[in-house]
Amino acid sequence: MDYKGLTALSSVIELQSFEKAANKLNISQSAVSQRIALLEKHYGVPLMLRYLPYQPTALGEKLLNHWTKVKWLESALTQEIETHRQALKLSIAINYDSLDTWFSEVLIKVAKAYPNVRWQMIADDQELTANYIKEGKALACVSNKTVNYPFCQSVLLGSMDYLLVASVDFYQRYFAEHQVGSRSWLHALKSAPFLTFNQKDDLNIEVIEKFYHFEPDVNNMHIAPSVKSFKSLCLEALGYALIPKADIVTELTEGKLVVLDTQSVWRMPLYWHYWDLPDAAYRKMNNMIVDHAQAVLTKISSTQFGLKRE
Known part of the structure; x- marks a missing residue:
């Protein structure tokens, strides 16, 4: 097993740079390329894709x-x-x-x-x-x-456990006058802005589809790719959100957040x-x-x- 070649390959993939890999290994860039090339010659096939991102x-x-x-x-x-x-x-x-x-x-x-x-x-x-x-x-x-x-x-x-929650102000604005699960409550759930973690986060949509049988409008959401900011935006009444119970025990206990539907909890x-x-x-x-x-x-x-x- 050519461990020098594997070290070079691993360093390039990890650092996403031949130059940084060379600096890490204290050899030249050409030496890094040569080691990988010799390894590929030994196995007779390419071992990495030579365009960014290196994979x-x-x-x-x-x-x-x-x-x-x-x-x-x-x-x-x-x-x-x-x-x-x-x-x-x-x-x-x-x-x-x-x-x-x-x-x-x-x-x-x-x-x-x-x-x-x-x-x-x-x-x-x-x-x-x-x-x-x-x-x-x-x-x-x-x-x-x-x-x-x-x-x-x-x-x-x-x-x-993930809970669908909102701040007290947000709840009063959108949900207080509706019975949970009623047609008017579902309309409020559709029309109210909601929060999502990032573009890869499909959990909120998956939960809404499972429990309430509609797909949320992606044009009606805030994206906050930070766990801390995500919760803060919810507390500040920018939207309702699906948040793990582990992250909001204090807020639930102190009444800062309201669970929108106590009968529907997503368990992952x-x-x-x-x-x-x-x-x-x-x-x-x-x-x-x-x-x-x-x-x-x-x-x-x-x-x-x-x-x-x-």
């Missing part, structure tokens, strides 16, 4: 997956034999809502138990986080996907996917993450606010 081909992905596993195992071995241990790096792909709510509590507990691990968070939509583990860009991920990936383990962590299962590497410390750490995550999600889920799950 690995199917075989390139498999080789990078192998290279990431090798680096982890080498680092773990180094920890065992060196007096002064070097830091291990664990990359985790996780959805924005989990990262900005419950997962930080889990990470703090696990990080204290493993001070030599350096954590690298990759935030994306819950529908897309699994791609990072498949492409070798992460060793683990939080995803709503149930599928088991090759050479990976999958564990159900629990679920996140969350799974922990991780590469099944033959390293005892790595497996123990994953078990600890799973245990803490399950406990935190169960605690949040038990706070009902008089809600009925669907």
